[in-house]
């Protein structure tokens with residue numbers, strides 16, 4: 001029997017987590033800006049951030065959804081979500097911005113993005129393997145992260161969503177998030193949504 005379990009990520013999950021984070025990013029834009037960069041190369045850069053506990057992609061801020069097929073084989077990571085105290089955003093983003101600046105001419109643009117701030121537990125990236133979507137895995141990850149935020153004493157969780165992603169927004173609305181403002185993300189107008197917990 002197939003079974004999905006949500007658990008805290010481990011360092012050795014980094015390559016799987018990076019593969020999924022890249023699905024949630026506007027990766028084509030990064031690749032277009034950097035000659036010779038491949039999806040594999042970019043994923044490997046993200047993997048180094050996931051392995052680093054001082055970045056906002058650190059495995060220590062991440063939960064994974066693992067699929068066990070019930071035949072005794074090793075579980076497969078099919079979904080991820082990372083989240084952290086919004087007040088830590090600047091500190092956790094710094095090593096990422098610096099590495100991107102060193103690697104890419106356009107990397108400095110990431111510096112200008114302000115996704116979150118004090119007063120909310122911020123849900124940064126969510127991604128589920130394309131072949132496993134619409135089975136409730138994303139919702140399970142939200143539930144686990146919101147529980148973590150609540151246990152840590154937060155009263156609000158926040159996220160941003162691209163205005164061009166109505167399906168994702170519909171999911172967030174269903175989970176109880178409402179729009180509280182707008183933020184700019186590398187030229188995309190994003191809705192800032194929050195849920196009181």
Ligand SMILES: CC(C)(COP(=O)(O)OP(=O)(O)OC[C@H]1O[C@@H](n2cnc3c(N)ncnc32)[C@H](O)[C@@H]1OP(=O)(O)O)[C@@H](O)C(=O)NCCC(=O)NCCS
Nearest residue numbers: 024125126127128133134135136137138139167168170171
């Ligand atoms: C958003 C996402 C994490 C949801 O995961 P999920 O496991 O499909 O979530 P659930 O099964 O709990 O809920 C499904 C709902 O998610 C929404 N959704 C958002 N994007 C979707 C997508 N690309 N494909 C399918 N459903 C999507 C729909 O409202 C869907 O409802 P439906 O099944 O009635 O159509 C997943 O679709 C995904 O990885 N999308 C691409 C990456 C992304 O856009 N991440 C968010 C920005 S960081």
